[in-house]
Amino acid sequence: EIVLTQSPATLSLSPGEGATLSCRASQSVSSYLAWYQQKPGQAPRLLIYDASNRATGIPARFSGSGSGTDFTLTISNLEPEDFAVYYCHQRSNWPRTFGQGTKVEIE
Amino acid sequence: EVQLLESGGGLVQPEGSLRLSCAASGFTFSSYVMSWVRQAPGKGLEWVSTIGSTGASTYYADSVKGRFTISRDNSKNTLFMHMNGLRAEDTAIFYCARSTSGYYDYWGQGTLVTVSS
Numbered sequence A: 001e002i003v004l005t006q007s008p009a010t011l012s013l014s015p016g017e018g019a020t021l022s023c024r025a026s027q028s029v030s031s032y033l034a035w036y037q038q039k040p041g042q043a044p045r046l047l048i049y050d051a052s053n054r055a056t057g058i059p060a061r062f063s064g065s066g067s068g069t070d071f072t073l074t075i076s077n078l079e080p081e082d083f084a085v086y087y088c089h090q091r092s093n094w095p096r097t098f099g100q101g102t103k104v105e106i107e
Numbered sequence B: 001e002v003q004l005l006e007s008g009g010g011l012v013q014p015e016g017s018l019r020l021s022c023a024a025s026g027f028t029f030s031s032y033v034m035s036w037v038r039q040a041p042g043k044g045l046e047w048v049s050t051i052g053s054t055g056a057s058t059y060y061a062d063s064v065k066g067r068f069t070i071s072r073d074n075s076k077n078t079l080f081m082h083m084n085g086l087r088a089e090d091t092a093i094f095y096c097a098r099s100t101s102g103y104y105d106y107w108g109q110g111t112l113v114t115v116s117s
Helices: none
Strands: A004-007 A010-013 A019-025 A033-038 A045-049 A062-067 A070-075 A085-090 A102-106 B003-007 B010-012 B018-025 B033-039 B045-051 B058-060 B068-073 B078-083 B092-100 B103-107 B111-115
Touching: A004 A085, A010 A019, A019 A033, A019 A085, A019 A102, A033 A062, A033 B103, A045 A062, A045 B103, A070 A085, A085 B045, B003 B092, B018 B033, B018 B092, B018 B111, B033 B078, B033 B103, B045 B068, B045 B078, B045 B092, B058 B068
Parallel strands: A010 A102, B010 B111
Antiparallel strands: A004 A019, A019 A070, A033 A045, A033 A085, A062 A070, A085 A102, B003 B018, B018 B078, B033 B045, B033 B092, B045 B058, B068 B078, B092 B103, B092 B111
């Protein structure tokens, strides 16, 4: 099973600042990695797929990078609605796995 | 508009059974791989199971293999999860999700399964 480790667990920032979230895989997943955003009481929402492609309707302030085992989600100029939990997910191997999540909270 | 509406959750005793349903609309259901993902209270996301577009291929997490069965009825645009031998650790919100290229691009609102005596 591929283990995805996200860091940091919590990121405390202010609106307007930038956020950098990391996801490290226990073995290569090539570029088969996605990022999801989840707000309290809501289902997750797909943000980024194949490491760097924005999903439909996702603002340009969200960007993804990386390949192999190290991936980054960057959120530039945080908006109030961006404070949420973010999960990475790999679809390279079965079983599919998620990271444990990074919470982006208002400082 | 793509919509996924889960139902069938509830309170069940340990070792009990439950069947979840997910009614899909707004897309050609029979063309898509579908999945179930769950989230225990206050915890992260856990992939549970995936079924191919025709139902011929199925995949399960080790934690549910042999106890859960995923199925679909393409004539009724509905995804199912039959759950037997439920355990306390199965308590979670169960989401159905549409898979596109292996990623979950649309999610339902979830249905809560609580396993407790």
